[in-house]
Amino acid sequence: MEIRTKAGGDAGAGPAASAATTHAGGKATSADDRVSTRPLVSVILSRPEIGSLIGAVALFVLFLVVAPTLRSGASLFTVLYSSSTIGIMAVSVALLMIGGEFDLSAGVAVTTASLTASTFAFQLHLNVWVGVLAALVVALAVGLFNGWLFVRTGLPSFIITLGSFFMLTGLNLGVTKVVSGGVSSPTITDMAGFDSAKAFFNYTLPVGNGLRVPILFWLVLVVVATWILLRTRVGNWIFASGGDPVAARAVGVPVRKTKIGLFMGVGFTAWLLGMHNLFAYSNVQSGNGVGNELYYIIAAVVGGCLMTGGYGSAIGAAIGALIYGVVTNGIVYAGWQADWNKLFLGAMLVIATVVNLVVKNQAAKR
Amino acid sequence: MEIRTKAGGDAGAGPAASAATTHAGGKATSADDRVSTRPLVSVILSRPEIGSLIGAVALFVLFLVVAPTLRSGASLFTVLYSSSTIGIMAVSVALLMIGGEFDLSAGVAVTTASLTASTFAFQLHLNVWVGVLAALVVALAVGLFNGWLFVRTGLPSFIITLGSFFMLTGLNLGVTKVVSGGVSSPTITDMAGFDSAKAFFNYTLPVGNGLRVPILFWLVLVVVATWILLRTRVGNWIFASGGDPVAARAVGVPVRKTKIGLFMGVGFTAWLLGMHNLFAYSNVQSGNGVGNELYYIIAAVVGGCLMTGGYGSAIGAAIGALIYGVVTNGIVYAGWQADWNKLFLGAMLVIATVVNLVVKNQAAKR
Amino acid sequence: ADNSDDSSGGGQAASTPKYKITLVTHAAAGDTFWDIVRKGAEAAAKKDNIELQYVNNDNASQQATLIQNAVDAKVDGIAVTMPNASALTSAISNAEAAKIPVIGLNAGYNDWKQQKLIGYFGQDEAIAGKAGGARLAEEGAKKVLCVIQAQGQSQLEDRCKAITEGLGSAGSVENIYVNGTDSAATQSTITAKLQQDSSIDHVVTLGAPIALIAVDSLKEAGSKAKLATFDTNGELVAAIKDGSVAWAIDQQPYLQGYEAIDSLWLYLTNANTIGGGEAVLTGPAFIDSSNIDAVSEYAKAGTR
């Protein structure tokens, strides 16, 4: 036993050695003089959503200047409402992205939910609420299917959900066509339960010019998702499943179940938004929703979620959705030429993420 | 010196030790009896594109059975042509994906190229070929811009190119509107050089029912890309930049230049396809191309490219494009209800990738 | 801009106060049809000293938001297309509650009265489609291919449905979907369909650019089918002239845009309404070889 023998010979050798020992041992955790405490501002700046918040504020100020209309309360509610229709989905899409996966079927799933509710209630002459429940089951089933197929095959979720994107698009159209003979959902405004369902899913609070209920749904979802992410076991698992699924699995995190759950979460918000769309607009075109999945992803990414998973926040995604709402409506309020609005949208997107980045780098430097 | 001292004492110790030495030392590279040589079939099966090839063949056979029309030579050329318009872009998109990045602006960049060529030649009353060159410069510049912004900011390419996707969409529309007063490109059929350019970019070889030249472009691109990937230094760098950019940079691979080059490669193929579209259809709608980027990505992924980079092949992407062509046209040839075609497309996509996966797993097991 | 000469509007701009009017359409970006609508609207705006904002979105709920935006901006009038009127109901009633006059154009023939608009300029898709179908029957059509360039849009489906009705028992109609934003894909799909079913004797497209691509498909598939289309643009008029497209159903988009804005102006300045409580039909009219010369000059200018 080499080390032992030697040790016997040299125990308590030079003063240097013992100095080093005291230095490194004991309550070293607090003793490292190389680390300056991070100033509060830098702790705040290192949150995922801060960059986008600053981007959002900057854009908002810009549009307040160039678009006087935006300064009215009514316009603010319009912007909030418009943001909420992206934001509701962005919350669950962000959670899924933190968990390392994509859902390209999220946009059409919203339409699937609307169509299911109206078609089901209409065809079977049931109370509208039964249709609403059927839609919930179907929306969750879509999420379950995506998650199950993902877990079973191990294929990238991009390709799995691209497949279900196409399939749902086809089903939305084909089933509606077969059942109702046209491409839009049957009118259910005169059916039992419609008014109460409408009152719930499209309620307008008598605040100012009218605060529409999706804004509240959105807020609640953000709070719940933030709570889940930061203060529950499942939140920990989501971060781990996205950050390093192999490592997470190795320490016993139920990675597969977590991911399936996240896909179903997207299904749930798709249902919520789908119900709002149905009751707010009375009927639904079966071709709707295509392409919206990209906006949800944009909101999440602009809000600081990493595309590769393992990092991000629900609040960030909400801010991303808000940026989207401010920009798309701001361009209209500013009266800019409609031909260019995609150009502005693209430029804003890049600017917001670059601001985000600069802020983060600043935070890291402190 | 512990080890030395000990060594002196024990040199040539037990027979076990020396046996082990001979066993492990020397020309061990060939001596490991744990490894059975892989049968040729399994070596072949482990290529990235094989799974998709089998998927393609299976789908092709399926459609040959259900769609008699497909058995005619003319239909085959239609399928090939249709595949080539996706395939030309899929080659460069696959290379970019192997290099670890995405380009969501690839679809609209094609339209940008067409619009640039026609608008430039028309407005300045120049020979059409000058417009063609201008379009090449612009297309490469778009790639350079994407690559430069990516490298400078370090933001995910998804978000960078999403920004340029929106910006190009806006520019296509806005500039065309400003310059030509409408939303489609000016007619250049009567301008100098049009006929020769058309003869080049929309040549039809007198083979069978007419073999259109994009099919040849596509073939050449696949061969060149395969050569680059497998037999050049740059190919090595592409795999490394996608597989592990940090490691690649650490061993001196010019990761940034490689990636900028890949973005410019997408620009180049966008130009090529854009010129074909311009001369084949004489004028171009400024809203065209939106959404096609997804098909390019699908082709690459179905062809075995990893979304996370570092793995894939140009041939695979070509097969992916072929699958797309076979399925989209096959559904029509089979005379299936048009309402359901997206459903079929989605199902085929999932089936093709699952077959791909099964084949790969089989290969790994041998 | 007030005094600039305008070839189509003609004369001096009006000296009435500068009203702000928003035109909200369901156009997909980059469709030539809407170019013409917009040109008409702009001509009227110029003439009437109106500040016109044009906005568009092909998603109904987004369109509702655009209307809401206009209400928020307290514009003086809104012109709107209503392919899916029930989705726009609440936004339109918000406008009316804010005392903003709303006028309909292009789409919404069946709904504009219910929505309490001050007027409507457009064609009845059913009438147009039926007329087209009847003409096909007259030409002896047995098998008609109806090409839809975007899936799941009612107004497009309605056209094909109306054609079926107009054609009656004379023949059958089959729908096909193409990716309208990709010329090559559109061409291949139509080609494939023609190769698959050689009994197709007529092809109807629902937009001028698609018709121009279908010309190539017919050529490539070696099909003898005749080609007809809804709507026109400059190139399409040329194609009718050279015979590659037989006829087009014209609803005079320029007129729709022009009249919508102009009658809002009349309403704002003089409380006039047009149509006597009924819709003002701008179509359908057929453009074919017999009357093509009359429109080709204007088509070049981009107003037909």
Next chain:
Amino acid sequence: MNTLTPNTEILSLKDVGKRYGNVHALRGVSLSVRQGEITCVLGDNGAGKSTLIKIIAGLHTHTDGVLTVNGEEVSFSSPRESLDRGIATVYQDLALVPLMSIWRNFFLGQELLTGWGPFARLDVKRMIQITGEELTKMGISVPDLDRPVGALSGGQRQCIAIARAIYFGAKVLILDEPTAALGVKQSGVVLKYVAKARDAGLGVIFITHNPHHAYLVGNHFVILNRGNVSLDSSRADISLDRLTNEMAGGAELEALSHELSAVTAATNATSN
């Protein structure tokens, strides 16, 4: 401190084999782990040590043979199953999530909760406190437990993985080259912990390249050679020197040592 129960066998492998495609990484390996004993697995690079422990940890499923835990035949299909039977593992290629904070990594998969029912939430304060204590005990200095693990040095990360496994180890503790990236002091601490775990009645599998470390704590030694067990001996039957030599290449190193010292001497002569 000796709370030893009689040395009952907790875990045993019989003729276990594992194939990765055409590579037969393990063949006919038999091994047993007893309560209160440390079984050291030694062997050349690529001998199959990590593969062996990945099977026990549930990360891979064995393709041949029988794995028995507490007398019950098992075939783990996920690490969870292994963990649930009280087997805690420190992986060679770590199992930490780089973007997550140190304390979240420490408790990953075994989070502490406070509150009850739907209001149960992470007990962040306690988790941070315990993480800090455990790391301090290991003698590494990590000032900010909220920092992401990715920003730590290789050795610091290794220490977190070890501290976690020891903290949660219930019946069997598996360590795959835990001391490889560690400094002299930290290695010492880890060895001490391993010995403590054994004394608390755990069965320990300790993989290392260092015969000195192995001999310092091991009760039982297994040498793997190209996927086969080439030596299986209890401490009483083998000396450190013999062990060193049994490891492939032991003899070679001796020769090298001579050679090197000669060179070094020469160099020193020239350079000084």
Next chain:
Amino acid sequence: MNTLTPNTEILSLKDVGKRYGNVHALRGVSLSVRQGEITCVLGDNGAGKSTLIKIIAGLHTHTDGVLTVNGEEVSFSSPRESLDRGIATVYQDLALVPLMSIWRNFFLGQELLTGWGPFARLDVKRMIQITGEELTKMGISVPDLDRPVGALSGGQRQCIAIARAIYFGAKVLILDEPTAALGVKQSGVVLKYVAKARDAGLGVIFITHNPHHAYLVGNHFVILNRGNVSLDSSRADISLDRLTNEMAGGAELEALSHELSAVTAATNATSN
């Protein structure tokens, strides 16, 4: 074998410092590397060793002080610049691309070409052959050079990284804990290689936790402690024992050793 030129200084650091955000990982480090000499850098976990070599390798840029190569002041902004000055590095967290084959990894960034002009292509045959030879020389057995690196064991991967650096090392060779994951035999081979590189006139920086390995080959010893140089001595001025003790915690390990052996003895007595 001794082709030593006079010990000219190839590389030197003066008061070099590096901050990562609020962590000041290195402070005022001075060091010099001479031709034909091996400078060993030792130190506790997290002492800043890897940070130091990442600066020299061009992976990070230093925030304070002066780095001089061949008498010229430099500040590398990419590893390429460092490589171009003949500095080859083996990173602790490796630098291999898991999905690429072994031979492609070996030659990554320094590919061999055949043919000329536009027809220049990879000389696959020669690259495979050389890779095979170099790995065989290191005594590791990798049967199929076309396999992806990701499927190799930790030690096998380490060997590839080392073999590559040694093969391409031109003037300065930097090794960050190269032997940590290696078996006894492979460690010996690596040490021999390091000595050979030195004898061929290269300057070598050798980072290790193992004072035995360090003393076996080193000419010069630098101990880092919390980002500061706490010892800088040439071989002539220090003994192995002293070196071991200077490393933080050396003394602690000795004490531990005693303790452990006592425990082990007790255990053995109980269990046998």
